[in-house]
Amino acid sequence: MVLAGALVFFMQAGFALLESGLSRAKNSVNVIMKNYADLCVGSIAFCLVGYGLMFGNNPSGWLGVDHFLLSAVEDPGEYAFVFFQIMFVATAATIASGSMAERTRFGGYLFGAIGICAFIYPVFGSWVWGSYYEGSGWLGEMGFIDFAGSTVVHSVGGWCALAAIIILGPRLGRFSSGGEPRSIPGHNLNYMALGGFILWLGWFGFNAGSTLAADSSIGLIALNTHLAAASGVVSIVTVSFMFGEPVLARNVVNGGIAGLVSITAGCASMDPWFAVVTGFFGGVVMMAGDQFLEERQLDDVVGAVSVHGFAGAWGTLAAGLFLSGQLFDPQVIWVQVVGVCAAFVWTFPTALLMFFLISKTVGLRAGDIDQRRGLDYSEHFELGYPEFQQTALHGK
């Protein structure tokens, strides 16, 4: 579990590279700083408050009520569990970072990350994964299947990201005054691709580590995880060809991640070829989601809402549809629908309110001139590539 947790930790590097690569060079230091800071502040906030809310004794099924501040840990094995769960909450928090890139003030972002780690994520988590001790959550009691967190981690992160980009508004220049979308290419597709590979690697820890035991199911989990990712990429290539559009590197990488997100719920409980189907439609959902958001002038720099929110919801449904031994059982599917809806109904309004309050107090959106200069300069007083950016600036 510790090695799996270490791989999940490494996903932070993957998220940072993906976001940095898809942002412009003038915001690359900001990306680094956000990813380091949310990991660190979020880890500590989760230990102080979130862990108790999520995994403390849970008499009502709606909230843990003790074990705050890591108090009352009796079993030394629980530390490994805390460690692994920290990596999960850090993943959920960092999902919003990518959507909000290139226009968010650093301080406001950090308050948002703390809110997700200490409150929004743990509350919903307690409904599903219940307690390390006694009493479990109401969704878990209903039989909701979410093995490693398509909904608990990824959709929750995705809905937070959706709330954030609604409050923030799009980047300067992302849409014309007439509402036409304009592409803003990222500065380094190699970083993006490396980030995608690192996420894929980390996912083996994410899914396989969630067995909490090295038994024989771990082979099925790893195989399903890999095949769904591969299938997500194939899906992008297929869909792009069908619509006569170029196969963009961003979509290929995101397609793989959408496949991974969508298999996260059902990786332990479906046969491999259903994992291929799940991953394939994960890619389709992601492409459609990007289209849907762009039409509404919602600016999601890395596509996290589609990849984590929409594909996570799809994957949770797929875990019900393709449940091994109970294929297409309406009762199972119904519980999955309830869980998906509960995640949205809890997360989206809460996150919307939180980011609204942040924007009215500490401030969330960087000013126009700061966006033009780049957040590296305006927020952090540094440049990511001092030798090359000066040349580039002079050249333009």
Added chain:
Amino acid sequence: MVLAGALVFFMQAGFALLESGLSRAKNSVNVIMKNYADLCVGSIAFCLVGYGLMFGNNPSGWLGVDHFLLSAVEDPGEYAFVFFQIMFVATAATIASGSMAERTRFGGYLFGAIGICAFIYPVFGSWVWGSYYEGSGWLGEMGFIDFAGSTVVHSVGGWCALAAIIILGPRLGRFSSGGEPRSIPGHNLNYMALGGFILWLGWFGFNAGSTLAADSSIGLIALNTHLAAASGVVSIVTVSFMFGEPVLARNVVNGGIAGLVSITAGCASMDPWFAVVTGFFGGVVMMAGDQFLEERQLDDVVGAVSVHGFAGAWGTLAAGLFLSGQLFDPQVIWVQVVGVCAAFVWTFPTALLMFFLISKTVGLRAGDIDQRRGLDYSEHFELGYPEFQQTALHGK
């Protein structure tokens, strides 16, 4: 085994970075796309066809005949085995990618990758590693030693690469009209070096994971793997000094990989100081191989033929020469020679035919103008570094 497989998966990122770093910036998106696509398409093709050919019941010793489409998997432990084997075939397939960089059309490349994963690699693999079930391959029956695949994975990949670059021809400008070689430097040696470190890391999974059991031999395997790699680097430094040539970063990184390739066959069955000797001559073989190819005007962008093909053949012989307890036993060596030759005799002509057919149908070589503009533009409609490349282009 799952964690080892995850490390082997990560080698895909290593190969991508190594190839990207040694290519020009205008082809870096193409490198990414090839590496993602061959992994994904190849994984699925292997599950559909290749796994059955390689590990299905093998009555003749020359080919598996069932278990296609992952059918008839009864033992849940087999899924972990399938997962691990997918990562091996993906490694074999991606070896050719690096040799073919900067001049290969994307579609043609993909057909080649499918052919390697579904057919060329599994057929030879079935001769050596036999079946998960009953009956094993004829080379395995003879006592051929190839613990983790110096020949099965690396030489096979290397001979496919050799066939591909013969059919493709060199990059525009790589040789003068008089046949003089001209160096085309890669655009980012940091990527190359990071890629090399990632490959080295992945190799611990590659070799140590091949024990299929966490017993005490794993320490010897890991130590031999590391010492051979270190010795490969020392070899490059020594040889370069002896010939009065500068120690180039590309050769240092490739020397380490050549050491890794050459210890892959014998890492579980030789003493550590023989691993040092094996790695050292792996580096020498790699340097001599590069020279040999360049003199024949064969253009191998990353040096994969030398690193994987030639050093893999050497390593397979070394596994026989230095077999613990049976040093320099002619009978053992003879079997190794047979295996090395069988790999070449099967792989090279088959791959040559395959790439020839691809070049005459779908097309394999990018046109001159497309090579000049870069494959990123002509094949993928994107730039890897939009902010910096425009400046660079204007500067020139």
Added chain:
Amino acid sequence: MVLAGALVFFMQAGFALLESGLSRAKNSVNVIMKNYADLCVGSIAFCLVGYGLMFGNNPSGWLGVDHFLLSAVEDPGEYAFVFFQIMFVATAATIASGSMAERTRFGGYLFGAIGICAFIYPVFGSWVWGSYYEGSGWLGEMGFIDFAGSTVVHSVGGWCALAAIIILGPRLGRFSSGGEPRSIPGHNLNYMALGGFILWLGWFGFNAGSTLAADSSIGLIALNTHLAAASGVVSIVTVSFMFGEPVLARNVVNGGIAGLVSITAGCASMDPWFAVVTGFFGGVVMMAGDQFLEERQLDDVVGAVSVHGFAGAWGTLAAGLFLSGQLFDPQVIWVQVVGVCAAFVWTFPTALLMFFLISKTVGLRAGDIDQRRGLDYSEHFELGYPEFQQTALHGK
């Protein structure tokens, strides 16, 4: 242990990226070459000489006297131990590399790395970790607590780095003729950040692997490791705010590493909230150390002396202060002080003498014109980014 060792191996990539990112582009190939070369030459030197000095039979408690050349290994489990220890010595050696960047000749550097791996590090190590066989070191006998090497690995590496930068002198232009410090920004903060993430990942192998057994303590170790790192980052943010200074990315990344260094001694023997305190003051010590060195015109490119030397010493004290069940026991603290001082008294003068001798024989400092042109050109005849650097040079 092998998987943990593989993660520690990967720290080499982290150190290389961190150093490369904080150096100028014209020295980035030199960084790669140093990091590959010290790993390889150091690994072999350790196997030849160092391992015997450190882990051979140790009748006096001051030095191992046999098991050189990996001779007399009877237990196959020992190979895994050797493998793991090689990764530790490689870490110690590479620490100095970062401090010495941008002005050190390649050959002289290599002699220094060999001296650290074959002699300086193993001798001190034998005092603490004693023997794999019989007899253990005098500091270990006293009850000195250094679980995974805050002192044995990191302080020793840090004091070697301190000696090296004293002998070397600062980079050209780092201090004005009046002694005023002038900032020389690194060329790629993304590399630096990725390097930091990789080091953090590797540390889970470094600390958790040091249990030499997968028991329940591993969860506490991993959790403490992570929380100390997070706390080190929070410390930098807090201290920077308090002094009204910008929060620099370099300090954030180094703060995380300082937290990791400082928890390395006590990660298995203190409660999690003390790990948070340890990491926090690790960050403070690092910031103060950087200030201290700069005032003395000592030029440490990556800050390794502060991060590994000073924070390592602090962490070793903290392991005594916060020892679970014996908080603030003066006897325990006294032994820790002795160990910290012994490390300095052994390492610093020995390293100073070694680098002095190197500088007077093979040569250590690159000439002014070579520094101006960059070591890539003057030492390695290559450029790291040939397409972009030419443009950049012409642009200036």
